[in-house]
Amino acid sequence: MTTPKLLNRLTFRQLQVFRAVYDQQSYSRAAEALGLTQPAVSAQIRQLEHALGQPLFKYAGRTLHVLPAADALARSVQAIFGQLSRLQMTLSEMAGTIHGELDLAAVSTAQYVVPHLLARFRAHYPNVRVRLRVCNRRQALARLAEQRDDLVIMARIPLDRNLVFMPLLDNEMIPLVWPGHPLLEAEHPTLEDLARHYVLMREPGSGVRSAFEELAAEQDVRLPHTIELGTNEAVKQGVMAQLGVAVLPRLAVRLEVEAGLLRPLDLPGFPLRHSWCAVHPRERFPTPVTELFLRFLEDHLDDVHRHFNAPPSPLPSHGVDCLPLVPP
Template sequence: MNYTLNQLQIFVKVAQTKSITRASEELNLTQPAVSIQIKNFQSQFELPLIEIVGKKVYLTDFGKEIATSAEEIIEQVYAINYKMRAFQGQLFGRLKISIVSTGKYVIPYFLTDFLKENQGVELSMDVTNRGKVIESLKNNEVDFSLVSLPIDGDQYDYMDLLSNELFLVGNPELVAQNPAFNQNQLPSNLPIIFREPGSGTRMTMESFLENQEIHVVKKIELMSNEAVKQAVIAGLGYSIMPIIGIKNELQNGSLVIIPQKGLPITTQWKLVWNHGKKHSPVAKAFLQYVMEHKDRISQKYFK
């Protein structure tokens, strides 16, 4: 056996993502580079580690055992580095966070100064949909998550960071051409663009439409906030979107807010973690930093 730490890290990432493509993106490597390292790693075992069906990767039972051992080895290597840094009086370790896609407009402002002050801290951040964020919390795979709606169950602790306001928006030319818009009721034939099922924004939209007794005749469903934004700009339809992700578009006039009864909807961006979780020194330091500086960050960047 002559496998390298790099091969272990790549194999673990492929095992976690179940995709060569996704693993290469998260590792900032090319797909051929990842495939070659997986092939070299596999060559050292007589039993197969993975099976590829279509473009999806499936771990064999033996592969699952090796992935578990590889994770333990990587953690031990990190622990050695952490201990060395700790003896030198430095904060050192990994901070693992999962966030819903719109959260990418929020969390960087709470991380920047913390990471600058603690050069030995490595950040691992997964930007994904709400369902996977909740799954990563349940599996205790992350230190913290960022969501805009509470998660069902009482096994989580929360810290409010700032308000999340959602408005009905549309292409300004189409809005100007539609005289049916008013303060009380949306036009019945309005094409509405939704996020995918399970999205926090989708849940908020559906609750609003139900409460206002608005029946959507034409529904368009897209998988990311950015895709929804571009579709609205292009005039495919209208959507209810968090203002935090469309500030530039509102300022340059490619989107306009359409005043409606019951809007804006206000939720809260929340940092969430498992109740009773034993935080690492890095996670403890980050939590303390956010508690002390969240009001200043909110005023400076989100006023």
């Protein structure tokens, strides 16, 4: 098939549907994301396969397998949509407004920071559509490998030369107990003393849990009494309810510590320190909106550092109401 015939038979809608199926690894999830029926998605993929002259996906039982032609097409689709995004940014700049989309994923510990960054960014660029998915570290690594987001915000970046990252803010993890806990009266408490209590932990794959378990292994401390809770918020509430003790990010509990509802515990080896970073694969060239967001972060990180390193207080107003813009 010659190139002109291929160009004449492809449509952007087919490429949009293909990208959704490729990213979601599922016809049904792609249909849900696009607001289409599954038969409509299947029909678009069949038409695309006919135009290309090669199959893209194959079902084996209930598992959708991605074929080599789909991987090749995905690279081209990424370049095509990237060029369209750059064209949109250029036209927006010519018109005096910035439009576009920004897809972010953030590990759950970063959810206490990222909304502050997004609020400032959208105050300057209100026509940028932002999507944020919160996940644990294992899920963030999977999304990073699959290049499903413009940026992933996480700590403990893998040692991989194919990743580009920009440090944002320190993530300090500290041991926490409730007021009146007997360990607060101990003269020199240790991690082994903490481990004699019920320890509230996130699910496997959580970055906080992994960092805590690594420290326990380094100090040769077993954690025989654990209770697994699915979110940092549940762990925090569990400590306040005197269900157990825990290790959590300092920023996740700063308000409760300030209010006297939780008490940090001074233990050897703490705080655990890692930096949250904005990460993307080197081969995934940032979209113009992503580049704009990264430049914005660089310009405003000092303000964010000052805010989170000071006692809890409201951010200064950025002078923009959180109301949709109404065309004149």
